[in-house]
Amino acid sequence: MKDPALTSSYRETRAVVDSTDTLVRALDKTRILAGVSKADLARRVDVRPEVVRRFFTAADANPTLATVLKLVDALGLHLELVTGLSTADDART
DSSP states (O other): OOOEEEEHHHHHOOOOHHHHHHHHHHHHHHHHHHHHHHHHHHHHHHHOOHHHHHHOOTTTOOOOHHHHHHHHTTOOOOOOOOOOOOHHHHOOO
16 A cells, blocks of 8 residues: 555554454353353343354454453453553554
């Protein structure tokens, strides 16, 4: 890409997509290792089974923070915020 603004925007978007995918894959791995089915996880967070199924299988997953936090809690996990490079800073390098 020759346009610097377009290149920057693409990198920022790509970083968000990659981060979301990494989070979803980590939650799915934890779910599998814990022996929790998608249907059981859906019951634990009081949503329809297809919501959880789409969360883990949709190529364009864009979960809300509320959904992520419910799933994290239901799997006995917690989220931590760690100071580091922001997505925008990371995209510029």
